[in-house]
Amino acid sequence: MSMNTPSLLSIQDLEIRFRTEDGEIAPVRGVTLSVAPGETLALVGESGSGKSVTSLSVMGLLPRPAGRVSGGKILFRQRSGRTVDLAALPLSDLRGLRGAEIAMVFQEPMTSLNPVLTVGEQIAESVRLHMGLGHASALKRAEEMLDLVEIPHARRRVHEYPHQMSGGMRQRVMIALAMSCNPSLLIADEPTTALDVTIQAQILALIQRLQREIGMGVLFITHNLGVVAEIADRVTVMYAGQVVETGSVGEIFRTPRHPYTNALLNCLPARARRGEDGRRVVQSIPGSIGKIGDGCAFAPRCVHATDPCGVGTVLLETEMDRSVRCLRWREIPA
Amino acid sequence: MWLKLGRRLGSLIIVMFLVATMVFFLTRLAPGDPAALMLGDQATAEDIARLRQVYGLDKPILVQFLLWLKEIATGNLGQSIFLQRPVIQAIAERAEPTFFLALFSVSVAALVGIPAGIASAVWRGRLVDQIVSGLAMLAANIPSFWLGLIFIQLFAVRLGWFPVAGYGEPGAPFMERILHLALPATVLGIVNSALIVRFTRASMLDVLSDDYIRTARSKGLSEARVVLRHAFGNALVPIITVVGLTAALLVGGAIVTETVFGLPGIGNLVVSAVLRRDYPVIQGALIVVAGIYVLINLLIDIIYTFVDPRVRY
Ligand SMILES: Nc1ncnc2c1ncn2[C@@H]1O[C@H](COP(=O)(O)OP(=O)(O)OP(=O)(O)O)[C@@H](O)[C@H]1O
Ligand code: SF4
Ligand SMILES: [Mg+2]
Numbered sequence: 147m148s149m150n151t152p153s154l155l156s157i158q159d160l161e162i163r164f165r166t167e168d169g170e171i172a173p174v175r176g177v178t179l180s181v182a183p184g185e186t187l188a189l190v191g192e193s194g195s196g197k198s199v200t201s202l203s204v205m206g207l208l209p210r211p212a213g214r215v216s217g218g219k220i221l222f223r224q225r226s227g228r229t230v231d232l233a234a235l236p237l238s239d240l241r242g243l244r245g246a247e248i249a250m251v252f253q254e255p256m257t258s259l260n261p262v263l264t265v266g267e268q269i270a271e272s273v274r275l276h277m278g279l280g281h282a283s284a285l286k287r288a289e290e291m292l293d294l295v296e297i298p299h300a301r302r303r304v305h306e307y308p309h310q311m312s313g314g315m316r317q318r319v320m321i322a323l324a325m326s327c328n329p330s331l332l333i334a335d336e337p338t339t340a341l342d343v344t345i346q347a348q349i350l351a352l353i354q355r356l357q358r359e360i361g362m363g364v365l366f367i368t369h370n371l372g373v374v375a376e377i378a379d380r381v382t383v384m385y386a387g388q389v390v391e392t393g394s395v396g397e398i399f400r401t402p403r404h405p406y407t408n409a410l411l412n413c414l415p416a417r418a419r420r421g422e423d424g425r426r427v428v429q430s431i432p433g434s435i436g437k438i439g440d441g442c443a444f445a446p447r448c449v450h451a452t453d454p455c456g457v458g459t460v461l462l463e464t465e466m467d468r469s470v471r472c473l474r475w476r477e478i479p480a
Numbered sequence: 481m482w483l484k485l486g487r488r489l490g491s492l493i494i495v496m497f498l499v500a501t502m503v504f505f506l507t508r509l510a511p512g513d514p515a516a517l518m519l520g521d522q523a524t525a526e527d528i529a530r531l532r533q534v535y536g537l538d539k540p541i542l543v544q545f546l547l548w549l550k551e552i553a554t555g556n557l558g559q560s561i562f563l564q565r566p567v568i569q570a571i572a573e574r575a576e577p578t579f580f581l582a583l584f585s586v587s588v589a590a591l592v593g594i595p596a597g598i599a600s601a602v603w604r605g606r607l608v609d610q611i612v613s614g615l616a617m618l619a620a621n622i623p624s625f626w627l628g629l630i631f632i633q634l635f636a637v638r639l640g641w642f643p644v645a646g647y648g649e650p651g652a653p654f655m656e657r658i659l660h661l662a663l664p665a666t667v668l669g670i671v672n673s674a675l676i677v678r679f680t681r682a683s684m685l686d687v688l689s690d691d692y693i694r695t696a697r698s699k700g701l702s703e704a705r706v707v708l709r710h711a712f713g714n715a716l717v718p719i720i721t722v723v724g725l726t727a728a729l730l731v732g733g734a735i736v737t738e739t740v741f742g743l744p745g746i747g748n749l750v751v752s753a754v755l756r757r758d759y760p761v762i763q764g765a766l767i768v769v770a771g772i773y774v775l776i777n778l779l780i781d782i783i784y785t786f787v788d789p790r791v792r793y
Binding site: 207241246257262272320 | 691692694695696698699700701702713714787788
């Protein structure tokens with residue numbers, strides 16, 4: 147978090163618990179990150195590291211009743227200037243923010259739209275609720291939004307059902323829906339993973355363009371470091387439910403401090419490091435998620451691990467704009 | 481869509497033909513000579529033979545079948561042996577109580593079953609769910625005659641709110657006749673609501689975990705809107721199916737209830753026709769009930785196209 151811009155979203159030491167058949171687990175326990183207005187923060191980490199769960203908790207959409215926020219704060223600055231803790235906000239107040247000030251685009255474009263309502267109705271529904279427009283003008287707004295996300299023949303397609311559209315088109319509809327009430331924060335959870343590469347690039351360009359136009363902050367979740375290089379201002383790296391490193395894109399790519407970030411970048415082809423490739427590069431490696439063990443969670447896989455790494459709690463240390471959760475980050479060569 | 485409906489109508493005709501064939505041969509396979517039965521013990525062999533000729537019972541069975549098929553294809557269900565009038569007329573006279581009983585029962589079943597099923601799914605595992613599921617289990621296992629007798633005893637005899645039985649004087653005003661259906665329709669509705677509760681609950685649970693429900697919530701919609709518009713809208717197809725099938729079954733299957741409540745409906749007509757081996761009436765009633773069944777199925781298909789755009793295109 148840069149000190150001069152007050153952040154739009156500031157998650158502090160978030161802990162999330164799930165009740166499961168084998169008892170309670172905490173897939174997120176130590177997430178600290180922030181998004182400034184107009185900024186794009188990329189949240190990266192391997193599969194199962196807790197990215198989606200973190201983003202859902204911001205919207206209060208953790209699967210109920212199994213999941214809950216059990217610690218930390220999710221501070222959000224409303225348009226009115228008031229800052230609220232979303233984790234403690236009554237559901238009725240949270241509903242007023244959902245779709246209006248915070249919007250979300252999900253990973254699964256094929257299933258995220260309601261199959262029995264036209265795409266126009268689905269966008270208009272949100273617009274009517276938050277912008278207080280009537281039926282006709284809300285539908286008009288839906289049409290404008292489809293136009294804005296570059297869906298051809300918006301006037302006709304506004305009356306179409308999701309199954310009449312391709313995956314790429316549906317994701318555009320999702321983006322149109324998310325943007326329809328000019329949110330100040332957009333959460334995009336792997337919005338392009340399910341799409342093929344050319345469509346991916348178009349969707350990314352679209353999100354960037356709209357972001358510039360309405361100046362919203364974006365929390366962008368992805369596996370893909372190529373995508374990160376292309377669109378993010380800053381990067382937060384997660385491992386096993388914790389944030390292990392945060393920094394600007396340039397710093398993270400040039401001088402990764404945490405051994406896990408380093409490992410991530412090392413399995414990235416050089417081309418992708420320059421942001422030209424869009425392949426998914428982070429393999430899922432079994433981590434010890436959920437059990438709060440002693441010491442650094444990455445120790446079993448860390449080439450730099452020493453005895454002290456196995457005991458106590460490793461804190462997220464912040465210096466200037468950089469945060470790292472590693473005992474030895476100052477000594478390890480990048 | 482029209483092509484689909486056309487194909488559907490084609491298969492409907494084939495189904496009706498198969499039904500007719502089965503109805504004809506099954507009723508004829510039963511032992512006993514209706515002519516002899518009709519004339520009683522004192523009849524001579526000559527009398528019986530003459531009567532058999534009048535009703536065409538002396539011809540080879542295949543010829544009888546083909547003649548009969550030709551007749552029903554033109555809408556003529558024949559003449560009742562005992563009632564001295566056309567079968568179609570006998571059925572029409574009995575159609576009103578059966579039709580309204582089925583209509584009211586299925587309405588009661590849907591009005592009780594659908595909201596209960598929705599509540600049960602929304603509050604899954606909670607007290608509401610447990611109560612609803614328990615009651616549904618109970619309703620599914622109560623014999624309708626037993627519940628019928630209890631209702632008669634309580635609401636008709638003890639409290640006097642409703643008529644005890646029957647369908648009023650012939651020629652009584654419509655509303656008075658309809659009032660006679662209140663108790664039987666409630667009984668049938670309750671018994672049949674169990675299946676609708678179960679289907680609604682399962683269908684809603686299925687839909688509530690879909691991705692677009694999360695999207696709907698992410699828009700800031702109220703929970704009521706999420707459940708009733710987004711989830712229920714998608715859960716409708718199986719619910720409509722089970723309501724439609726319930727209606728179809730009620731048309732043919734209300735026999736027990738009609739008997740308990742002394743309603744002069746089609747069920748009643750069939751029972752007495754069976755006892756007297758009145759073949760034309762049995763056959764005619766079965767054909768009509770099967771026809772209604774098939775038509776309701778067609779109707780369900782048509783409703784689908786309104787409910788689910790994916791079927792429409
Ligand atoms: N409904 C749930 N019930 C129990 N545990 C859950 C549930 N959803 C998520 N988890 C736990 O949270 C962990 C993190 O899941 P999450 O979906 O946030 O990972 P992710 O980083 O988004 O992974 P991916 O890149 O594959 O999307 C999972 O490994 C799982 O243990
Ligand atoms: S704390 Fe130790 S084990 Fe953990 S990442 Fe740093 S060096 Fe590796
Ligand atoms: Mg995820």
